[in-house]
Amino acid sequence: MIKGGCLCGAVRYRLAKPALQTCLCHCVDCRKASGAPAMAWTFFHSGAMEWEKGMPKVLEFAQRERSFCGDCGTPLMFFDPALPHIFEVSTCSLDHPENHPPKDQCWLMDGIPWSQTIGGLPKYDEYSPIPD
Numbered sequence: 001m002i003k004g005g006c007l008c009g010a011v012r013y014r015l016a017k018p019a020l021q022t023c024l025c026h027c028v029d030c031r032k033a034s035g036a037p038a039m040a041w042t043f044f045h046s047g048a049m050e051w052e053k054g055m056p057k058v059l060e061f062a063q064r065e066r067s068f069c070g071d072c073g074t075p076l077m078f079f080d081p082a083l084p085h086i087f088e089v090s091t092c093s094l095d096h097p098e099n100h101p102p103k104d105q106c107w108l109m110d111g112i113p114w115s116q117t118i119g120g121l122p123k124y125d126e127y128s129p130i131p132d
């Protein structure tokens with residue numbers, strides 16, 4: 001059983017079926033919705049999701065549904081009615097996102113150029129140094 005939830009714990013879910021696909025999306029809608037340079041998504045067959053605790057808020061935007069915790073804002077789910085047999089769960093809301101690494105990167109036409117070069121940045125286990 002794959003489980004996940006939001007930052008504050010108000011919304012928890014479980015997925016009864018295995019994942020179909022994973023990706024890292026650079027589209028402008030995902031960037032705005034997450035406040036991050038890209039969003040990792042894990043795809044499941046519709047009907048795999050059960051809400052264990054709480055319910056997300058749903059934003060209908062650009063003919064698609066984005067679900068998020070109404071208390072803390074964590075993005076949780078994406079659904080496109082044009083593809084009713086599948087939906088996407090935000091990979092980093094899973095309890096074990098390490099088990100669902102992205103298999104590809106999509107919507108690079110929207111991507112921020114520096115998002116492709118961050119692998120070469122200096123690395124720190126905790127905080128990075130802040131200049132005075």
Ligand SMILES: [Zn+2]
Pocket residue numbers: 006007008009010011069070071072073074
């Ligand atoms: Zn929350």
Ligand SMILES: [Zn+2]
Pocket residue numbers: 025026027028029030031039107
């Ligand atoms: Zn996207």
